[in-house]
Amino acid sequence: MITLEECRKCDQSDSLASKKALFNLPEGVIYLDGNSLGAQPKSVVPRMQTVLSQEWATGLVKSWNDANWVTLPLTVGQKIAPLIGAVPESVIATDSTSLNVFKCVAAACALNKGRRKILSEPGNFPTDLYMLDGLEAFMQGDLEVVIKPREELLDAIDEETACVLLTHVHYISAEMWDMKAMTAAAHEKGALMVWDLSHSTGAVPLSLDDCEVDFALGCGYKYLNGGPGAPAFAYINKRHLGSVKQPLSGWFSHKRPFDFVDDFEGAPDIRVMQVGTPVVSAMALLDEALSLWEDVDLKTLREKSLDLTDLFSRLMDDQLTGYGFTAVTPRNRSTRGSHITYRHPDGYAIIQALIDRGVIGDFRAPDHLRFGVTPLYVGYEDIYQAVMILKDIMSTQSYKQDKYTVKNAVT
Amino acid sequence: MITLEECRKCDQSDSLASKKALFNLPEGVIYLDGNSLGAQPKSVVPRMQTVLSQEWATGLVKSWNDANWVTLPLTVGQKIAPLIGAVPESVIATDSTSLNVFKCVAAACALNKGRRKILSEPGNFPTDLYMLDGLEAFMQGDLEVVIKPREELLDAIDEETACVLLTHVHYISAEMWDMKAMTAAAHEKGALMVWDLSHSTGAVPLSLDDCEVDFALGCGYKYLNGGPGAPAFAYINKRHLGSVKQPLSGWFSHKRPFDFVDDFEGAPDIRVMQVGTPVVSAMALLDEALSLWEDVDLKTLREKSLDLTDLFSRLMDDQLTGYGFTAVTPRNRSTRGSHITYRHPDGYAIIQALIDRGVIGDFRAPDHLRFGVTPLYVGYEDIYQAVMILKDIMSTQSYKQDKYTVKNAVT
Numbered sequence: 001m002i003t004l005e006e007c008r009k010c011d012q013s014d015s016l017a018s019k020k021a022l023f024n025l026p027e028g029v030i031y032l033d034g035n036s037l038g039a040q041p042k043s044v045v046p047r048m049q050t051v052l053s054q055e056w057a058t059g060l061v062k063s064w065n066d067a068n069w070v071t072l073p074l075t076v077g078q079k080i081a082p083l084i085g086a087v088p089e090s091v092i093a094t095d096s097t098s099l100n101v102f103k104c105v106a107a108a109c110a111l112n113k114g115r116r117k118i119l120s121e122p123g124n125f126p127t128d129l130y131m132l133d134g135l136e137a138f139m140q141g142d143l144e145v146v147i148k149p150r151e152e153l154l155d156a157i158d159e160e161t162a163c164v165l166l167t168h169v170h171y172i173s174a175e176m177w178d179m180k181a182m183t184a185a186a187h188e189k190g191a192l193m194v195w196d197l198s199h200s201t202g203a204v205p206l207s208l209d210d211c212e213v214d215f216a217l218g219c220g221y222k223y224l225n226g227g228p229g230a231p232a233f234a235y236i237n238k239r240h241l242g243s244v245k246q247p248l249s250g251w252f253s254h255k256r257p258f259d260f261v262d263d264f265e266g267a268p269d270i271r272v273m274q275v276g277t278p279v280v281s282a283m284a285l286l287d288e289a290l291s292l293w294e295d296v297d298l299k300t301l302r303e304k305s306l307d308l309t310d311l312f313s314r315l316m317d318d319q320l321t322g323y324g325f326t327a328v329t330p331r332n333r334s335t336r337g338s339h340i341t342y343r344h345p346d347g348y349a350i351i352q353a354l355i356d357r358g359v360i361g362d363f364r365a366p367d368h369l370r371f372g373v374t375p376l377y378v379g380y381e382d383i384y385q386a387v388m389i390l391k392d393i394m395s396t397q398s399y400k401q402d403k404y405t406v407k408n409a410v411t
Numbered sequence: 412m413i414t415l416e417e418c419r420k421c422d423q424s425d426s427l428a429s430k431k432a433l434f435n436l437p438e439g440v441i442y443l444d445g446n447s448l449g450a451q452p453k454s455v456v457p458r459m460q461t462v463l464s465q466e467w468a469t470g471l472v473k474s475w476n477d478a479n480w481v482t483l484p485l486t487v488g489q490k491i492a493p494l495i496g497a498v499p500e501s502v503i504a505t506d507s508t509s510l511n512v513f514k515c516v517a518a519a520c521a522l523n524k525g526r527r528k529i530l531s532e533p534g535n536f537p538t539d540l541y542m543l544d545g546l547e548a549f550m551q552g553d554l555e556v557v558i559k560p561r562e563e564l565l566d567a568i569d570e571e572t573a574c575v576l577l578t579h580v581h582y583i584s585a586e587m588w589d590m591k592a593m594t595a596a597a598h599e600k601g602a603l604m605v606w607d608l609s610h611s612t613g614a615v616p617l618s619l620d621d622c623e624v625d626f627a628l629g630c631g632y633k634y635l636n637g638g639p640g641a642p643a644f645a646y647i648n649k650r651h652l653g654s655v656k657q658p659l660s661g662w663f664s665h666k667r668p669f670d671f672v673d674d675f676e677g678a679p680d681i682r683v684m685q686v687g688t689p690v691v692s693a694m695a696l697l698d699e700a701l702s703l704w705e706d707v708d709l710k711t712l713r714e715k716s717l718d719l720t721d722l723f724s725r726l727m728d729d730q731l732t733g734y735g736f737t738a739v740t741p742r743n744r745s746t747r748g749s750h751i752t753y754r755h756p757d758g759y760a761i762i763q764a765l766i767d768r769g770v771i772g773d774f775r776a777p778d779h780l781r782f783g784v785t786p787l788y789v790g791y792e793d794i795y796q797a798v799m800i801l802k803d804i805m806s807t808q809s810y811k812q813d814k815y816t817v818k819n820a821v822t
Binding site: 134280 | 558687
């Protein structure tokens with residue numbers, strides 16, 4: 001049986017423990033939902049004050065140049081690049097994850113003209129599938145979306161496959177693809193590979209350039225702590241830069257947006273993935289949040305993440321066997337991301353009861369309880385206390401109250 | 412000759428004059444660029460503090476429900492609705508103007524299936540044309556963009572025209588279309604009408620429902636003062652709500668986004684124009700900025716706007732005849748918006764010299780000087796002083812300095 005003392009010892013020797021002080025976290029809360037919305041880095045508050053008072057109120061329209069608003073998407077992209085194993089010029093912060101799915105897949109199809117199939121898997125994060133739906137319906141037969149379960153995916157890649165879209169770490173199970181092997185398998189059949197990194201970036205070391213990934217995209221508001229609805233990012237492998245076209249060609253994807261000419265000429269660089277005017281306020285929050293990562297060693301982060309989910313798993317075995325929980329997340333360290341998920345028939349009510357006790361995880365239909373570990377602000381004792389509170393809720397059946405069973409719009 | 416005293420008298424009897432105190436404006440600046448980036452309403456500063464400290468830092472992921480983040484795009488849309496003459500349920504704040512052009516035009520084409528032409532005019536705001544370019548290229552022959560000069564547009568609408576996309580107030584000339592007549596002309600030929608309201612909303616009273624407009628979109632960071640890169644908005648006429656499909660179908664356009672099902676089912680309401688997760692921070696700024704409009708009478712605003720541009724025009728005649736300026740904006744009050752534009756061969760340098768003297772207008776290639784009047788925070792004396800400073804710059808030729816002639820990336 002793992003003890004509180006053992007967990008406290010782990011916290012004492014944790015080289016990332018000091019990072020927690022850089023976040024604004026409410027008293028008495030154990031936050032295990034940074035995989036949905038990252039906590040707030042303290043430094044974003046003064047940064048936003050600067051944006052509002054100096055840049056917008058005082059600098060006004062001049063701040064597009066003077067405060068470098070116009071290049072902020074590139075600056076942010078350059079800060080994300082080392083977290084995903086990319087050269088700085090291949091990443092840009094722009095729009096939402098959903099829109100970047102569309103742009104990346106459409107760009108891959110355009111590069112791989114003559115092939116008409118887009119391959120993905122059922123149970124992928126819904127917006128990935130929805131964006132493919134929209135693309136397919138709109139193309140009226142010119143493109144076809146093929147959905148195959150994980151075990152049939154490799155065989156389904158054929159000479160008609162333009163690209164494969166997969167989410168690297170699954171949003172429910174946390175199961176993680178072997179990026180290098182899967183990308184190579186797609187390439188072997190002449191297909192391009194598009195990775196959704198929403199549940200990987202800032203949680204798992206990535207090496208996109210080394211894996212020869214073609215396109216990727218990811219989320220700014222989960223492990224990157226950019227704030228609610230933060231801009232997402234897009235990646236184009238440097239070998240494709242200059243030849244990419246994507247259909248959402250707005251003035252910020254133009255080579256010279258401020259020439260105001262009628263004819264579109266796409267930027268020969270990563271700016272081609274932008275569309276309209278960047279959302280400066282949200283972009284500044286993400287930019288500031290990324291400064292936290294400057295001295296973080298991603299291998300250390302990954303080890304701590306795995307140790308924390310291992311700890312969660314072992315504590316569940318120690319304390320909650322017989323309470324009806326079924327583990328969903330792989331135990332193998334090399335095939336999972338940074339959250340851990342269980343099924344339970346009363347999952348929704350249990351999560352609500354946990355939240356009421358200050359342990360914030362989330363629920364995903366139909367019966368998944370999801371707990372994210374964010375090594376920058378979650379420690380070993382946090383995991384211990386969270387599981388002990390869960391045990392208390394289960395042993396007292398305190399989750400069986402009306403206030404926990406009525407569903408809200410969002411969890 | 413108009414005198415300073417006359418202008419001061421106008422300010423004294425201006426019922427909107429008190430609104431200026433609600434904005435954070437720098438000392439010594441006459442801001443005539445609110446048509447590019449609106450000035451900052453004072454109330455956005457405490458609102459952002461609430462978003463950062465209470466909603467994000469303390470409420471964390473629970474704020475999607477508890478702070479109504481998830482419905483903020485609808486709330487903001489409902490505040491924009493009365494400014495554009497629309498029922499509240501037909502407007503939503505989402506994404507950028509560019510993306511909303513794509514969604515509205517694609518949705519119009521889908522509703523008007525069997526017709527393949529999209530009509531617009533040369534010199535429309537570039538991003539409108541660029542988004543059409545992208546749509547056309549991507550559809551590989553299924554749709555065709557037809558660009559006709561203003562005088563040939565009416566005749567160009569035919570039985571193949573799926574929709575017409577026009578910008579209501581031109582971004583350079585300020586020339587304003589007769590929305591009702593143009594929409595009726597499109598409808599007469601069975602085409603749908605899409606209006607870009609970027610330079611109209613918050614400057615010109617609009618009556619979209621009354622004009623039976625099909626789709627519209629507009630900008631949040633110009634006359635609505637939502638901050639740099641603020642979310643844009645989209646409008647669907649209530650008669651189309653429920654039958655609209657647009658290709659950028661993300662999880663926030665789904666009927667039940669939080670069911671996390673694989674199959675897309677579009678929201679039967681205005682939410683169908685959303686794509687991904689809304690940018691909460693920027694959405695909150697726009698929401699707050701819109702509270703300024705609650706007691707603004709749009710007819711009064713429009714009269715002041717026209718009086719200010721008339722005053723600018725008459726002062727230019729009084730003071731700057733012979734200095735090489737050519738008026739671009741129509742003098743007819745019913746056919747222009749809320750900015751006024753002149754051509755001058757040294758336009759770029761003159762604008763830089765004006766900015767250096769605290770008069771902020773902007774330059775649009777190749778030789779346009781553009782001055783926006785925003786009746787909520789620009790007064791009559793402001794216009795007088797701006798023109799007198801321009802006269803001083805011209806008469807002393809002080810714009811002919813190197814520091815004013817080297818171009819920046821953005822103006």
